[in-house]
Amino acid sequence: MKKIAFVWDNFGPMHIDRCDALVHEWGGRALLIGVEIFGKSETYIWPSSKARTFEKVTLFPNGLPLYQRQLRLTQSLVRAISEINPSAVFFCHYELPAIWAAAAISRMRGRHVFVMNNSRFEDKERFRLRELAKALFLLPYEGALVAGEGSRSYLEFLGMSQSRIALGYNTVSVKRIQRLCEAPPAPEGAPFSDRHFSIIARFVPKKNLATAIEAYGEYVKLVPQPRALHIAGYGPDEPALRKLVSDLGLSHNVIFRGALQIEGVSEMYSTTLALILTSIEEQFGNVVIEAQATGLPVIISDRCGAWEVMVQSGVNGFVAESDNAPGYAYFMSLLSEDEGLWRAMALAARQSARRGDVERFVEGVNSLIGPLDSRPRVS
Helix, strand or coil, X not given: CEEEEEEXXXXXXXXXXXXXXXXXXXXXXXXXXXXXXXXXXXXXXXXXXXXXXXXXXXXXXXXXXXXXXXXXXXXXXXXXXXXXXXXXXXXXXXXXHHHXXXXXXXXXXXXXXXXXXXXXXXXXXCCHHHHHHHHHHCCCCCEEEECCXXXXXXXXXXXXXXXXXXXCCCCXXXXXXXXXXXXXXXCCCCCHHHCEEXXXXXXXXXXXHHHHHXXXXXXXXXXXXXXXXXXXXXXXXXXXXXXXXXXXXXXXXEEEEECCCHHHHHHHHCCEEEEEECCCCECCXXXXXXXXXCCCCEEEECCECHHHHHCCECCCEEEECCCXXXXXHHHHHHHHHCHHHHHHHHHHHHHHHHHHEXXXXXXXXXXXXXXXXXXXXXX
């Protein structure tokens, strides 16, 4: 039986979603093996997710000191892939030397190697020498699974042929999110009048939460009865954000919900009017898919990769420049005051959620590996 391996630094709920969907689609015609580098994410607080439909190998359950990382990680990855002996391997984090080495060795040993990536050219300032190095790091890969057209264009810029790039990387299980919500998707469920705005993000500079809070402060001035703003998250910027809320006189309007797991986040979605995401750097933004799965319009920045896949501005949400606080405030006021508009956008959001469902991941992977009884479809 053909084996396909997927390598991520840590398997969170969305990674389990994607693998479960592949296992279901393949129906026993191929064996999926998950290779997890660390037992706990160093970025996110999600709990270690168990694999029930496929085998998952964790290389370093308790982490790994920085000074040991590249050499030990390379050795462990190469050994694990050799023992699994897959016909194809999908790698994330192509920029890491250990991942590059493991991908190159896998390719030299006759395996088909693919990269999973959601970076876009516009994510940050680019420098010629650094981009040249990235192009070299992509050499081991036969093809790529990316989030959207922006990611595809970026890999084309780095030298990969468009015919070798498939869409569908950033996805979650829409059914899982809806099940966890324990309430019907909007516009059903909580009454329009009882809903609040929500932000779900880490408290780090790139999430640009200060602008979101300032925009909310302007929204409060625009309407007679402003809705509350609930913020769920964690990170080093929390003291500064709490101080900003106090300085703007918004302490009675803004509720910090703390670091919530997906169950708590899903409960937030069930009483939310719209999700706000004002990042200045956001390769995708999976919370957009989650929000739409529960029928929520979104107000997001044009730096969020999700907008090109998930959002039609004026149809299922609004898109504005990352520094456009007055624009965000205006969009909040529109959704807050016009129930007809909100209901129409909620219905549109429910329809567009399928663009971010794990079915897209399955389609992308299958387009790269080809029929399970033949070699991958790459040149």
